[in-house]
Amino acid sequence: MAKKRLHHSCPGILMTTLLCFFGLLLFFNSAYAADPVKIGIIGPMQIRPGIAMKQGAMMAADEINAKGGILGRKIELHYADTEFSPEKGITALNKLAVKDKVEVLIGGMTSGIVLAQMPYLSRYQLPFLGVAVASSTLTKLVKEDYDKNKYFFRVGILKDQLLAFDMVNFIANYVGKKYGIKKVAILLEKAKWTEGLDQAFTGLFGKFGMEVVMAEFFEIKTNDYSPIFSKVKKSGAQMTVEVHSHVSEVFIKQYYDQKVPLPVGGIALAAQSSDFWERSGGKCVGEFTSNFIYRIPITPKTIPFWDGYVKRYKDDPLVTATGTYDAIYVYKDAVERAGSFKADILIPALEKTNYVAALGTIAFEADHDLKYGPDYVAINWAQWQAPGKVTILYPEDRATGTVQFPEWIKLPQK
């Protein structure tokens, strides 16, 4: 009898269990959907590039939230300051992962700091879209130990080797050809990302038929460049190539003051700021500079982003602002394609990214490095010219003017 009763009640129990299960699932799902998605912005938040990261992130988050968020979840931004130190960088990452419980990290500046943070990404299973880190070591780690390091993607800038290649290409094929320059002196700041770049440059310039007559590293905190520039003058070089991301305008001020009669330019983060003319007292006149973004139609999104940023912050966007802005959209795109915020599902989706951003079309190589080229992300070469404007020179289809040297640099045009 009891057996029969049990037999009869079985479908009822099953139905009730299923109802409870789906009810709970619905409850947790709706609660989950209502939760904001927490994005951690990590970088040197007290200095200009870090402030620009924050501004780029806020702009992207506001735009996305106004359209309903990511899969119905609004973006909530959390910030942590690395203070330009690997130890503080780890503390900042721990704060975002453990206290704030962010689901993705965006930002990063200075490769040495991100290198120290790498082991923590797999521990927390936290994707990291690196915005201002150029060292190829980072993506080499992804290649060498994919399971452990797959969380890192480079979004905002190209890796050091590509930066080097693009710069050499500009100098050799544009400045070199125009002015018959064959010999260069290279001055590099001492940093993780410039390690080995002196050798790489020597090889690259050699391939383009040019010669590196001097390659020297200098300390980031150098206050007096006179001996360095004096050595450059005597080196027989026809152009000074600068490679630095932590050095302020002191470099170019003293280059001008010492009347070094050679064109100067290269990779100089400080020179990318729109107020660099003012900060250097106009002494950057004639300096070749580069940036991933200017107010030109690189993609249909470039000018709207630029104008929106300028309107909102009364300042031109730095590369870290653009990188962070684009990285948030890249994350949104991948989450929507994956239908999930979970790292293991998201990472394969991020790997398949082909997203038209403000910077260019963002796609990744197998080692999670940013794809390079006119169809993806490329560098624009320009020159600071009086009375304080940036003239784009190369690629020539994006040019807004031609080269002008200050009067003490006399080069015959070929």
Next chain:
Amino acid sequence: MVALEILIYGAVLSGIYALLAVGFALIFGVARVINLTHGAFYMLGAYITYALSVLLNVPLILSIIGGMAIVFLLAICLDRFIIERIRTTMINVLITTLALSLFADQVILQIFGPDNRNIPAVISDRVTLLGVDIAGQRLLSLIISVAVIATLWLIITRTRMGNALLATAQDPEAAQLMGINTGRMFMITMGIAAMMAALAGGIVGSFLTVAPEMGMLPIIKAFSIVILGGLGSIGGSIIAALLIGYLETIVAYLISFNATELVPLVVIFITLIFRPAGIFGKRRGF
């Protein structure tokens, strides 16, 4: 050619170092105080000059003088309201002045933000001296340093106030018994030293930079110079500034420009081991 460059650039560097170190030495000599806000005065001088000249369009020379005057007043207030109360305990002075220096950095960071600033040059042209190209402002900084230090020397050796300062430096109690207001002497010394640091900050802004953290390096240089010269000895500080300025320039030109920052540290080590009182010091500083 290299020798001429070393001669000229070394002189400019030594001049700036002397301007910073003489003030630092003066405070120790007269008031027996190691003032770690000295770097902050240098930084404040630069920022006030920047604010007056660039933001308020005050003529540059007046802006530099304005910077010196404001820093002079700040230093006098610092001495009157803070240092005077703790002067007898060296460690209290060290900790308090260090804390105030960090406080000043943060205040400037909050007001002006983290971006570097530029002060226009009084002389924006470049000069060719003995075949060496140099910014006019750098040369001017050397001339100003020499003039200011010479004036200070004259004041100390030829005026009644100078005599009072020397008397206070030798024995504050005896000086007080002779009717010298030693408290006032300490205050004036602090003001003069701070003014010299502010002047240095105002004139280097056009060829270096203006940034909240700019005060840290000068304090290391000034410290090593006064240790080498002998704590409290003004003449010793001038000679030590020349030695360190030229040593750094020679190392930069002939050995490696990345080794210059080692020079003051090596000098401190060697001096403390072999001559703890410094070249002209009469007693050990530590």
